[in-house]
Amino acid sequence: MASPTRSTARRAPQVRSGAESAKVLPADVRHLHRTLLLSHLYKSEPKSRADLARATGLTRVTVSDVVADLLDRKLVEEVGTRPGTRVGKPATLVTVDYTSHALVCLDLSRETEFRGAITSLDGDILYRDAIELGDDRGDTAVTKVTQLAHRLIDNATVPVLGIGVGTPGIVSAEGTVRNAPNLGWRDLELARHLHDELHLPTYVANDADTAVLAESTFGAGDANGLMLVQIGLGVGAGILCDSHLLRGPEGTAGEIGHVRVSDEHIVCSCGRTGCLETYLAAPRLRERLAGLTPDRATHELERAGQQLGQVIAPVAQTLGVFDVALLGPEDLLTEPFLRATQEAVNATTSHFLDRNVTTRLSALGSDGVLHGAAAHVLAGELGLS
């Protein structure tokens, strides 16, 4: 899988997180050993130190040393023993202590609110919160992000390992939002800002890129070729090709919402007219549906699905990406919408080697971006992916 440490704030003193108290440089061999052991323990059955030595190829002394360190940091815990051989003594088993630390996850891609969650280390959502966005854009929208993060941190009952954020727009590797017209952000150093305010490791990535990693990690997708189209405040795509998350220069990959689909003079948030987003962004599509009879509403949804399919088709065909997942509001991604999308794709693509481009709903449901944000923090802080 592509390295998901797509956007990370500069490291600075960590005041809250117990896991960050020791000075560990990323390149440190000790850090690599820790990552290696954690990846063998994560979401697996409890293992003895001897099991871990066999599985990783590290010496027993090194394993014992690293496990002691992980116990000290409360990232793993001992959970009983397994009977030994006739001559050996029972082996103590260790496992990841999933509730020892919390992850703070933010989804900024929603139509009317910013959503947040606290998750355990295995990604289970333990607590939810949200803040109305209203007409706030620019600095006032940033203030709301910070408020929401603060509220979540205040509600955490264990140390917070880090903050993950999925945001609309073009996001640089440093977590700077280069351009998010729907939120009125341009060159906003969001990762740095949150880090300075909250003193926690912070990972900011594009919402669709976040979601596509979650889809391939927790969902049903194949990292070899997977496109996730996120419909919310805007429309964006996250693409995994050959297990690589496509970033493009300065993070510009994925801007599928700004492909022009019409000559109609409907102004987009990007300043141009006729972009896919002017039809398909959730607030725009809702506006079009308002007051329509059910029949005409269905027809309008079919038209939107067809437009999406026509844009997806050449991209998916040219990339050899046969699995396209759609993530967005359930009342919009309805059966007529999905059918029209697939029909447009069928009309515009060819089958190759008995493969054809299939569009489907994301397996993640409405928490896709939150789960992706969690995956980014786990990858960045613990090397898990």
Place this chain on the structure above:
Amino acid sequence: MASPTRSTARRAPQVRSGAESAKVLPADVRHLHRTLLLSHLYKSEPKSRADLARATGLTRVTVSDVVADLLDRKLVEEVGTRPGTRVGKPATLVTVDYTSHALVCLDLSRETEFRGAITSLDGDILYRDAIELGDDRGDTAVTKVTQLAHRLIDNATVPVLGIGVGTPGIVSAEGTVRNAPNLGWRDLELARHLHDELHLPTYVANDADTAVLAESTFGAGDANGLMLVQIGLGVGAGILCDSHLLRGPEGTAGEIGHVRVSDEHIVCSCGRTGCLETYLAAPRLRERLAGLTPDRATHELERAGQQLGQVIAPVAQTLGVFDVALLGPEDLLTEPFLRATQEAVNATTSHFLDRNVTTRLSALGSDGVLHGAAAHVLAGELGLS
């Protein structure tokens, strides 16, 4: 840059190539050292052994040892001395012996013929040959490939390092042509066949993938985001994104020619109708132009360019690939064609961060696929990329 050893035949005893006579496993440290030294010498000024030790971080003993081996294999040569310091003796300079070995390169993407060339190790074309394709397809087309390769090898005056082939169609990592409808090939083990016939290391890759590597290696392209569209017997694309050559499952990435652009019932080689290729493949476009007045021919070329631009636009926009190079017959890729392509791209894409998608002629000219085939052999045999 992505590893260009995209398709390689199984290694078997090398009967012709002096460079392959010793038993060197790819994973061998000695092989890595050899590759490291060659990459420092390739297309650079002559260097002393001391220069190489400084540049690579290898010890002088190791450098002397590897240089001795390379001299023995005739891959490098000594070219005089550089005056030493007052106390030192003059340093002997070594350089790559570019004419010590030949590369056999084949371009199977042409409309009416298979083209071949012998190049030196720096990619200079020393000898050309071609074989008429006529109506040959399937096995008889394979026979012509073998014939052409044989003729080239027979004309080599120095040992042949390897064979590189750029072919239309979907090509697996092992050099099997999974599907090349224009040549009537399906699951053709071309790399293995040529290797068995000619007893030389053989690299087979898709023609557009071959050309895009050459464009970024020898041409003007930026490996961060570069799409090369190859117009010949068919229409295909090679895409570099984040310095990674997109392959797709089983090599299916790049099939831009089979995006459907029309409801007209024009049957494509893939069996469907209305594919971009039915308008834009060189033989098809020539047929449409035959007998037209100059004005109407210009109009037809503009229409073809527009169709290409409409398919390129969503792909380039969504990938954040802003540099699109076109490779094909000069009499078709004319100014009206290129202008219409760019206009269609402009009409369908948005600018981001002051970048916009630009289409241009490939910097490689008509030898792009041949140069790419050479690049594949150099990468596979000598680790040069």
